[in-house]
Amino acid sequence: MxxxxxxxxxxxxxxxxxxxxxxxxxxxxxxxxxxxxxxxxxxxxxxxxxxxxxxxxxxxxxxxxxxxxxxxxxxxxxxxxxxxxxxxxxxxxxxxxxxxxxxxxxxxxxxxxxxxxxxxxxxxxxxxxxxxxxxxxxxxxxxxxxSRSLPGLDIGGKVITSDHALTMETIPSSAIVLGGGVIGCEFASVWKSFGVDVTIIEGLPSLVPNEDASIVKNFERAFKKRGIKFNTGTFFDKVEQNDDGVKVTLVDGKTFEADLMLVAVGRxxxxxxxxxxxxxxxxxxxxxxxxxxxxxxxxxxxxxxxxxxxxxxxxxxxxxxxxxxxxxAGLKPVVVEDVNIPKVTYSEPEIASVGLTEKAAREKLGDDKVETQEYNLAGNGKSSILGTGGIVKLVREKDGPVVGVHMIGTRMGEQIGEAQLIVNWEAYPEDVAQLVHAHPTQNESLGEAHLALAGKPLHG
Incomplete structure (x- = not known):
């Protein structure tokens, strides 16, 4: 300094x-x-x-x-x-x-x-x-x-936050992650790759609950395939710890045990x-x-x-x-709403999104004013080379601009730059459909999705 x-x-x-x-x-x-x-x-x-x-x-x-x-x-x-x-x-x-x-x-x-x-x-x-x-x-x-905790949940010993998780000197054989949002899912992803038996506990009905429902469905399927366990829809009640590890009890009486627990319930x-x-x-x-x-x-x-x-x-x-x-300085900069700020969850698979989810769009615009399109990465050459599955989902105001882009798959966070431009510049699918996307790249998946939403799918 x-x-x-x-x-x-x-x-x-x-x-x-x-x-x-x-x-x-x-x-x-x-x-x-x-x-x-x-x-x-x-x-x-x-x-x-x-x-x-x-x-x-x-x-x-x-x-x-x-x-x-x-x-x-x-x-x-x-x-x-x-x-x-x-x-x-x-x-x-x-x-x-x-x-x-x-x-x-x-x-x-x-x-x-x-x-x-x-x-x-x-x-x-x-x-x-x-x-x-x-x-x-x-x-x-x-x-x-x-890093926040919950009332009655003290940090210490075998109950840690992300700050402590970054300085660990040994890898646990098992871990409980309290919180299925971005931070919790990223650490769960790391630890699973490091050979840890991981269980996520999330009180809300799904993991990454702020993402589009289609993305959530694909994400949970991918985590299950990787062997990452999770329990959703029931909130935490208490934790007990001793020299051997932690025992976590949920409000419904269900219990989980592991070497340690990461508290990832927000900041x-x-x-x-x-x-x-x-x-x-x-x-x-x-x-x-x-x-x-x-x-x-x-x-x-x-x-x-x-x-x-x-x-x-x-x-x-x-x-x-x-x-x-x-x-x-008096330059009158343009206000950027939070909904139009890109988000990425850097787990495996990655989630990248910007704009309105389908649910939020329907609530804001009305059910009859929303169109959606999903493009499966199975049709994308570079994704096949990388061995990843996933989707690109577009949410559009009917006869209007794209208001949401939601993606899941290995390295899909790298596509969020173009997605942000599409949403923030209120581009129409027809506008994006005429852009040339290099082949073979995962970026093509964005182009293919917009071609389909514009009514002229290339491979569909």
């Missing part, structure tokens, strides 16, 4: 150096503002050090392990021996260290003043750090989130004790309430990222950080 600041007055003070905070800082200096960036930990925040980057490194190690196991299927004679977790961690930590060093260099090169320490909002234009008061004509709150906002209440900022269950332009309603104070209700995604934080800086 850069040297502690000597200047105490800035055009913009950013409280938090994670995805949203450092994006706001970088865009602000581009726009000619002086910026103070306050961070008590490491620049990059959860995403770089305890979230996106290290978890995806683990997922890549898991993919390599699965490839080694199935090598003979592709005509390669190889023997899978074991997972060397120390080496996996060294690989993961090396990726994080490299990105951290690069970010530190970038922040320093751009002339952003880094203020080390825990900041507390003390007024409409002031933040106190280690006894020193810093002033900002504008303030951007970007204090991020933490809470880091706002407690930071002076937000005292400054008059409205909080709801700890989240900072803003208007659509990310203003808190107090002075020149904005909020971005995980502390703002909605999707808790690094790229949403980036976008909001850039938005806040441009809003302060």
């Amino acid at each position: 850069a040297d502690t600041a000597t200047a105490q007055e800035f055009d913009i003070l950013v409280l938090g150096g994670g995805s949203g905070g450092y994006a706001a800082a970088l865009r602000a200096v581009q726009l000619g503002f002086s910026v103070g960036l306050i961070e008590k930990g490491k620049l990059g925040g959860t995403c770089l050090h305890n979230g996106c980057i290290p978890t995806k490194a683990l997922l890549h190690s898991a993919e390599v392990a699965d490839s080694a196991r199935s090598a003979e299927k592709y005509g390669v004679k190889a023997t899978f021996e074991s997972i060397d977790l120390n080496a996996v961690n060294a690989y993961k930590d090396g990726i994080v260290a490299g990105k951290f060093k690069g970010l530190q260099g970038l922040i320093k090169a751009k002339g952003i003043t880094v203020i080390e320490g825990a900041g507390k909002l003390t007024g409409e234009n002031t933040v106190e750090v280690n006894g020193t008061t810093y002033t900002g004509k504008n303030i951007v709150l970007a204090t991020g989130s933490y 809470g906002p880091v706002t407690d004790g930071l002076g937000y209440d005292e400054a008059g900022i409205t909080l709801d269950r700890g989240f900072v309430i803003t208007n659509e332009r990310l203003h808190t309603g107090v002075g020149n104070i904005y909020a971005v990222g995980d502390i703002v209700p909605g999707l808790q995604l690094a790229h949403r934080g980036y976008q909001q950080g850039i938005f806040a800086a441009e809003e302060i």
Whole structure:
């Protein structure tokens, strides 16, 4: 991290150096503002050090392990021996260290003043750090989130969060994952590839409950095929642990036992004790309430990222950080609704989606105003080469634009860029159908789906 600041007055003070905070800082200096960036930990925040980057490194190690196991299927004679977790961690930590060093260099090169320490909002234009008061004509709150637990469920011993799961030194023989959302399913996927007997417990009726029903159906089928067990529709009651492991009891009396339990029930906002209440900022269950332009309603104070209700995604934080800086500069940036922000679950298989699900579209537009189209990856050459199944599902307003794209399959997250453009630019299937998609790529599946929805399926 850069040297502690000597200047105490800035055009913009950013409280938090994670995805949203450092994006706001970088865009602000581009726009000619002086910026103070306050961070008590490491620049990059959860995403770089305890979230996106290290978890995806683990997922890549898991993919390599699965490839080694199935090598003979592709005509390669190889023997899978074991997972060397120390080496996996060294690989993961090396990726994080490299990105951290690069970010530190970038922040320093751009002339952003880094203020080390825990900041507390003390007024409409002031933040106190280690006894020193810093002033900002504008303030951007970007204090991020933490791994939540449930009432009565204490973290410790054999009950861990994703933070602990990233630093494990041994691989358990069995694990229970409490929570079937993105984080829970990603760790379940990694651990299964590492040879762990995994069971997911999800209180809602399905895994990844925020995804389109067709995607959920395919995802659960794929997890069952992989041998990942899950129990949905019944909530957690209690957990007991001893030297041998954990015993989890659900409200219906059903019990599960394993070496450890990962609690993956979502993330809470880091706002407690930071002076937000005292400054008059409205909080709801700890989240900072803003208007659509990310203003808190107090002075020149904005909020971005995980502390703002909605999707808790690094790229949403980036976008909001850039938005806040441009809003302060008077550039009137375009508001991007959460529904039009892409989402990816980086498990095996991957889920990638943007826009309205079929259910949400029917609720918003009416049953008779929605058309859907599913394209099976069995018809895609590159998917067959990779040995993956799955679908691309399109949701369209009848005689109108595509309002949702939902995909599942190995590496399908790489297709979300075009899908985001389609939805955000309100493209019609007929518009996309005339675009040329390189062959053979999985990207062709998007083209084929739009051809079919436009009434001219190529292979259907």
